[in-house]
Amino acid sequence: MAEFLLQSDITEICERLGDAAHDFAGKTVLLTGGRGFLGRYFMEIFAHLNANILKKPVTLVAADNLISAGKEGARVTDYPHTTFLQHDVIQPMKWKGKLDYVIHAAGIASPFYYRAYPLETLEVAITGTRNMLKLATEHNARLTFFSSSEIYGDPDAKHVPTPESYRGHVSCQGPRACYDESKRVGETLCYIFHGEHGTATNTIRPFNVFGPGMQETDYRVLPNFANRIKAGLPLNVYGSGNQTRTFCYITDAMVGFLLVILKGVPGEAYNIGNPKPEISMVELVQRIEAVTGKPVAHNIIEYPDSYPADEPNRRCPDIKKARLQLKFEPHVDLNEGLKRFLTWADGVYTGEQ
Numbered sequence: 001m002a003e004f005l006l007q008s009d010i011t012e013i014c015e016r017l018g019d020a021a022h023d024f025a026g027k028t029v030l031l032t033g034g035r036g037f038l039g040r041y042f043m044e045i046f047a048h049l050n051a052n053i054l055k056k057p058v059t060l061v062a063a064d065n066l067i068s069a070g071k072e073g074a075r076v077t078d079y080p081h082t083t084f085l086q087h088d089v090i091q092p093m094k095w096k097g098k099l100d101y102v103i104h105a106a107g108i109a110s111p112f113y114y115r116a117y118p119l120e121t122l123e124v125a126i127t128g129t130r131n132m133l134k135l136a137t138e139h140n141a142r143l144t145f146f147s148s149s150e151i152y153g154d155p156d157a158k159h160v161p162t163p164e165s166y167r168g169h170v171s172c173q174g175p176r177a178c179y180d181e182s183k184r185v186g187e188t189l190c191y192i193f194h195g196e197h198g199t200a201t202n203t204i205r206p207f208n209v210f211g212p213g214m215q216e217t218d219y220r221v222l223p224n225f226a227n228r229i230k231a232g233l234p235l236n237v238y239g240s241g242n243q244t245r246t247f248c249y250i251t252d253a254m255v256g257f258l259l260v261i262l263k264g265v266p267g268e269a270y271n272i273g274n275p276k277p278e279i280s281m282v283e284l285v286q287r288i289e290a291v292t293g294k295p296v297a298h299n300i301i302e303y304p305d306s307y308p309a310d311e312p313n314r315r316c317p318d319i320k321k322a323r324l325q326l327k328f329e330p331h332v333d334l335n336e337g338l339k340r341f342l343t344w345a346d347g348v349y350t351g352e353q
């Protein structure tokens with residue numbers, strides 16, 4: 001039974017993965033950031049595959065230092081064939097025995113947290129990635145690094161939707177630089193290990209994934225909005241409200257991530273997201289009104305000190321590469337995803353500010 005997530009979503013992800021899931025049978029996976037938003041999905045998916053689908057179980061070792069894992073992250077469920085280690089990936093990790101896949105999802109992903117922990121944000125993507133690449137290389141394992149769409153910075157209009165070949169327009173001296181620049185270096189490390197040592201590396205650039213499991217203390221835009229709706233407060237839209245994003249529902253994203261982990265061409269980076277619709281934050285509020293069928297008040301306010309300004313004006317992925325090479329296709333449209341997320345959040349959020 002999925003903890004704090006929707007069991008129907010976990011089942012949907014495993015079913016959509018189809019035969020590809022059998023590649024995990026009998027394999028050993030090291031997952032970093034195992035108690036974060038995406039990490040908890042991976043843990044539930046492997047538990048579901050072991051219980052229902054695989055003939056030989058996958059052995060999962062999940063590591064997390066719990067720096068931004070929140071209340072739910074700290075509550076670790078005991079599953080067969082799964083071990084949890086409270087470990088900081090900035091420290092070297094010793095590994096005895098075999099290792100087939102390394103999923104390096106540790107990171108400080110929410111702008112609120114990387115504003116609070118800039119050096120930790122930098123280190124997990126650089127030193128942490130290097131430590132994981134060393135382990136993967138020693139064990140001849142495939143490694144997937146979770147980078148970010150933020151490596152593109154603020155692309156100009158002719159590079160939106162943004163393909164993997166776009167080189168980025170990023171500031172090395174701003175409130176977001178600790179995240180954007182360290183993810184770029186993490187990708188460079190993957191490139192070097194692939195070129196110098198032949199390590200089978202892949203990089204994933206997720207574009208605004210959302211869904212059940214995002215905690216109210218996450219502070220990314222959708223949990224923020226859902227929490228204020230629960231509290232009966234107007235939504236706060238930062239900046240002009242015209243900045244755009246594309247939101248990818250968690251089941252689509254997890255299928256895409258798993259396809260990269262299993263089938264990605266070594267050395268390659270993949271955008272994973274849903275290119276439609278690209279909407280502004282004000283339009284997002286209107287969508288929420290349409291989905292909930294209730295008016296939702298909002299204020300357009302200055303960026304608070306706790307949130308790093310200088311955010312990209314537009315973000316929208318070109319996913320042709322994942323479509324062609326991995327047969328990745330998002331299925332859940334934004335209204336349906338919002339409906340699942342907001343219904344879930346209404347049931348579990350407390351509305352505490």
Ligand SMILES: NC(=O)c1ccc[n+]([C@@H]2O[C@H](COP(=O)([O-])OP(=O)(O)OC[C@H]3O[C@@H](n4cnc5c(N)ncnc54)[C@H](O)[C@@H]3O)[C@@H](O)[C@H]2O)c1
Nearest residue numbers: 033035036037038065066067068069089106107109146209
């Ligand atoms: N969710 C998204 O939409 C999204 C978008 C772009 C990139 N990403 C990247 O994907 C990865 C997972 O994202 P998420 O949404 O689950 O983030 P998250 O913040 O919910 O989870 C990350 C986890 O990593 C752990 N962690 C941080 N530093 C660590 C360290 N030094 N050692 C061990 N564990 C550490 C945290 O405690 C947390 O549990 C991150 O690297 C993030 O940057 C996610």
